Every structure is written in C-alpha cells, then in structure tokens.
Amino acid sequence: MFWNDYGVTIYLYRSTYLVDIVKESIGRVLKLDSIQGGDAWKGMDVLIFNSWHWWTHTGRLQPWDYMQYGSTISKDMDRLEAYFKGMTTWGKWVDLNVDPSKTKVYFQGISPSHYRGKEWGSSSKNCYGELQPIQGSTYPGGLPEAQGVLKKVLGAVQKPVYLLDITTLSQLRKDAHPSTYGDGSGVDCSHWCVPGLPDTWNQLLYASFI
Numbered sequence: 001m002f003w004n005d006y007g008v009t010i011y012l013y014r015s016t017y018l019v020d021i022v023k024e025s026i027g028r029v030l031k032l033d034s035i036q037g038g039d040a041w042k043g044m045d046v047l048i049f050n051s052w053h054w055w056t057h058t059g060r061l062q063p064w065d066y067m068q069y070g071s072t073i074s075k076d077m078d079r080l081e082a083y084f085k086g087m088t089t090w091g092k093w094v095d096l097n098v099d100p101s102k103t104k105v106y107f108q109g110i111s112p113s114h115y116r117g118k119e120w121g122s123s124s125k126n127c128y129g130e131l132q133p134i135q136g137s138t139y140p141g142g143l144p145e146a147q148g149v150l151k152k153v154l155g156a157v158q159k160p161v162y163l164l165d166i167t168t169l170s171q172l173r174k175d176a177h178p179s180t181y182g183d184g185s186g187v188d189c190s191h192w193c194v195p196g197l198p199d200t201w202n203q204l205l206y207a208s209f210i
Contacts, residue, residue: 013040016054016063019086027065029073032085035093042097048164048205049090050108052146053190055083084149091157098159106205107154109167110147113190114174127189130175139171162208166201173197 018038020031041047054062056079067074069085098105114120114127119141120134134140147167154161170176176194179187192198 011044016051017086018049018051018090021064026073028063030064030067030082030086032067032069032082033089035089038090038093038097044103046104046106047098048106048108050111051087051090052083052110052150055079055086055146080145080149083146084153087150087153088156091153091161094161095158100160105159105161106164106208107150107161108201109163109165110144110150111190111192112144112167112171114171114177115189116141120174126187127174127177128179128187130177130179132175134172134174137168137172139168141171143167143171164201164205164208166204169200170197 015037017030018035020034020036022029022031022034065075067077067082094105114130115125117124117126119139121140124130144167151163154163170192173192173194173196176192176197177189178191178193179189181193182188
C-alpha cells in the first residue's frame with residue numbers, strides 16, 4: 001500500500017494468475033475456476049488487472065504442482081487453454097462483483113518478450129545487445145497468441161472493461177529490456193528496464209482518466 005502525490009491510496013495485490021492457488025494433500029493446485037482471492041478487490045474505485053507472464057513458466061519457476069478445472073485435475077495442460085479458462089473465471093467475477101457506477105476496470109494487455117530474433121528479422125537469438133527500437137508501427141512477428149485469447153475473454157464480459165492495449169507498442173521496443181544494461185549474469189528479454197516504455201503505459205492510463 002502507498003500514497004501518490006494526489007493523496008490517493010493505492011494497493012498492489014500480487015496475484016500472478018488471478019485465479020486461486022490452493023495447498024492440498026497432493027500439492028499446490030492452480031484452480032482455474034476459482035477466484036476466492038477476488039474478495040480483496042471489492043469496493044475499489046479503480047481496478048487494473050494484468051496476467052499472462054507467469055502462465056508460461058515451467059519447472060521450478062511455476063508456483064503450482066497441478067491444475068484443476070471442475071472435477072478434473074491434471075499435471076499440466078496447454079497453457080493458452082489454461083489461460084483462457086482462468087481469464088474466463090476472472091471475467092465472470094467482474095460481471096458478478098463490479099458495480100460500474102462505482103468501479104472502473106482496466107486490463108493491461110499482454111506484455112511481450114523478445115527471445116526470438118527471427119520475429120523482427122534478426123539473426124540474433126534474442127534481444128541481448130539490441131539498442132534501437134524496431135522502425136515503423138508493425139511488428140514483423142505478429143501479435144502473441146495470448147493477445148487473441150485475452151480479447152476473446154474480454155468480448156464475453158458484460159460489464160465495461162477497458163483494455164490498456166500496450167502489446168504492439170511494447171513489441172517495437174526490443175531495446176528496452178535489461179539485456180545489455182544488466183549485470184551480465186543472464187539474458188532477460190521479458191522484463192523492462194530502460195526509461196520510456198513503462199512510462200508510456202502509465203501515460204496511456206493517465207490519459208484515459210482525462
């Protein structure tokens with residue numbers, strides 16, 4: 001929790017999947033049709049959601065051992081399918097719990113990565129050493145599949161949800177990752193560190209309030 005310069009109280013609630021992860025006898029279970037954690041979001045003036053980055057993590061990086069949807073428990077499933085199921089649960093939560101006259105809801109679009117140089121016509125394997133944005137307004141590799149899944153989910157939500165669509169403009173900034181600017185311990189082409197890009201996301205959000 002923190003306060004900004006306008007005296008507004010802001011809460012950061014970290015829930016990487018939005019749906020619940022529950023510890024059970026078999027281990028940690030990602031419940032694709034449960035969102036009990038959503039109780040913490042009720043009554044807010046503005047809600048800004050984001051989820052995709054962690055859905056691709058495997059092995060030690062994933063914080064769950066099993067997935068469950070309905071009565072079916074599986075060790076894993078296609079991640080785009082899982083994302084669709086989880087975000088559909090989130091969309092139903094919005095319809096059931098948000099009063100548009102009191103709460104404005106945003107969903108930040110998919111934050112892209114730059115791990116495959118061929119997506120922007122480069123022979124390099126990833127974004128390491130990239131110092132310039134992509135010229136023009138079109139990303140050669142096209143939109144990530146998760147963006148299509150998200151838009152399909154948002155299209156089914158009855159309450160107004162505003163898509164903060166930062167995907168394409170972020171794809172063009174292959175130079176904005178830690179990459180060369182890090183400590184040299186590894187390549188990170190999925191986070192952002194260079195001033196400019198996250199600031200643009202914030203400016204778009206701010207502009208939507210004016």
